[in-house]
Amino acid sequence: MVQLTLPANSKVNKNGKHYPAKEGAEKVRTFRVYRYDPDQPDNPRVDSYEVDCSNVSMVLDGLIKIKNEIDPGLAFRRSCREGVCGSCAFNINGANTLACTKSLDDLGAGDITVYPLPHQPVVKDLVTDLSNFYKQHAYIEPFLQARDAEPETEWRQSPEDRAKLDGLYECILCACCSTSCPSYWWNGDEKDTNGEGEYLGPAALLQAYRWLADSRDQLTNDRLNKLEDEFKLYRCHTIMNCAQVCPKHLNPAKAIAEIKKMMVTRPPANTPKSVKAAAE
Amino acid sequence: MSKKGTTTFIIQRASAVLLMPLAAWLMFSLIVYVGAGYEAARGWIANWVNGLLFGAFIIIGAWHARIGMAEIITDYIHSWLKDILLFVNWLVALCAIVAVAWSVYNISFAG
Ligand code: SF4
Numbered sequence: 582m583v584q585l586t587l588p589a590n591s592k593v594n595k596n597g598k599h600y601p602a603k604e605g606a607e608k609v610r611t612f613r614v615y616r617y618d619p620d621q622p623d624n625p626r627v628d629s630y631e632v633d634c635s636n637v638s639m640v641l642d643g644l645i646k647i648k649n650e651i652d653p654g655l656a657f658r659r660s661c662r663e664g665v666c667g668s669c670a671f672n673i674n675g676a677n678t679l680a681c682t683k684s685l686d687d688l689g690a691g692d693i694t695v696y697p698l699p700h701q702p703v704v705k706d707l708v709t710d711l712s713n714f715y716k717q718h719a720y721i722e723p724f725l726q727a728r729d730a731e732p733e734t735e736w737r738q739s740p741e742d743r744a745k746l747d748g749l750y751e752c753i754l755c756a757c758c759s760t761s762c763p764s765y766w767w768n769g770d771e772k773d774t775n776g777e778g779e780y781l782g783p784a785a786l787l788q789a790y791r792w793l794a795d796s797r798d799q800l801t802n803d804r805l806n807k808l809e810d811e812f813k814l815y816r817c818h819t820i821m822n823c824a825q826v827c828p829k830h831l832n833p834a835k836a837i838a839e840i841k842k843m844m845v846t847r848p849p850a851n852t853p854k855s856v857k858a859a860a861e
Numbered sequence: 862m863s864k865k866g867t868t869t870f871i872i873q874r875a876s877a878v879l880l881m882p883l884a885a886w887l888m889f890s891l892i893v894y895v896g897a898g899y900e901a902a903r904g905w906i907a908n909w910v911n912g913l914l915f916g917a918f919i920i921i922g923a924w925h926a927r928i929g930m931a932e933i934i935t936d937y938i939h940s941w942l943k944d945i946l947l948f949v950n951w952l953v954a955l956c957a958i959v960a961v962a963w964s965v966y967n968i969s970f971a972g
């Protein structure tokens with residue numbers, strides 16, 4: 582059954598700490614940050630930090646400032662701080678996005694809330710366990726596969742065919758899209774006894790399409806077969822949260838629709854059923 | 862788990878396309894017959910063309926609704942209840958189809 586309420590040990594308690602601004606602080610903004618420590622028996626809490634934002638432009642700058650100057654115990658992932666590594670994805674003011682490219686000016690004048698990505702196990706504070714997300718990415722085999730012998734130089738691709746990958750290859754696997762998708766919340770890790778019943782989510786499916794759309798890849802049909810059941814692809818109901826939150830302005834929903842189109846238009850002889858029947 | 866994702870997807874879309882003109886036709890007919898009594902309505906279905914179209918609307922509609930409901934059940938119910946609900950859902954659609962087929966046959970063709 583779908584989880585409509587949080588498990589008892591996930592409910593945020595009211596014991597959040599408050600860190601007031603230092604004297605003489607300018608442009609003070611309040612960051613309300615989700616805190617959870619697996620080593621303590623307590624439920625998660627939300628701490629609020631009043632931060633001098635006179636030299637802070639992005640949310641990540643604010644978090645780094647909190648960690649450096651106020652509370653070194655705060656845990657979060659970040660690396661490139663320019664929107665290319667995908668590490669710093671959090672739920673900021675209710676929407677998944679990258680802290681390093683989200684400017685404070687875009688968040689209005691009120692408090693800034695920072696929570697971990699929704700519906701993922703929390704390791705500590707803002708750090709979520711994305712193992713399943715990565716496993717789903719591995720499942721779609723995100724690499725070039727061909728049956729022909731390897732050419733002496735490179736696999737050639739025309740500029741037109743290369744252009745078909747625009748809007749697909751730019752994904753930085755930040756997981757903003759998948760963890761904003763209600764279908765992914767409900768079925769992103771569901772398993773039935775056959776090891777099936779799992780929706781792969783928009784990020785993995787966008788990458789699946791990235792390889793389906795690649796003129797050099799020759800395993801199109803096998804790739805489609807791997808997506809053919811009621812869950813992996815077809816749990817997408819075109820809710821479009823994915824496209825709305827993607828910080829790279831990609832459109833996973835459209836890629837998913839393209840995969841469905843490929844499924845519907847491929848010759849019946851190529852579907853798993855016919856292949857199996859022919860083998861028997 | 863069956864590999865019928867695409868088949869279900871195609872039937873859902875195709876039935877939606879078929880339902881559009883049928884729904885328009887039904888709406889038009891209903892407006893024409895607003896205020897008319899039971900006998901008039903019965904007489905309308907007794908015309909075999911109307912009977913056939915009406916039967917098609919209910920049968921295709923029931924199957925379309927069955928798929929839609931099954932999607933919702935599959936989305937939200939992950940326990941042993943799922944198979945039972947899917948079966949009940951299927952049964953309800955089947956009953957609607959049998960009932961309308963039987964009625965249309967009697968009113969439009971046998972009568
Ligand atoms: S599609 Fe966009 S939101 Fe999703 S993982 Fe890739 S970059 Fe992140």
Ligand code: SF4
Pocket residue numbers: 761762763764765782783816817818819820821822823824833834837
């Ligand atoms: S369009 Fe599909 S993948 Fe994107 S949020 Fe909606 S259900 Fe999820």
Ligand code: FES
Pocket residue numbers: 658659660661662663664665666667668669670679680681682
């Ligand atoms: S730190 Fe790399 S994307 Fe934000």
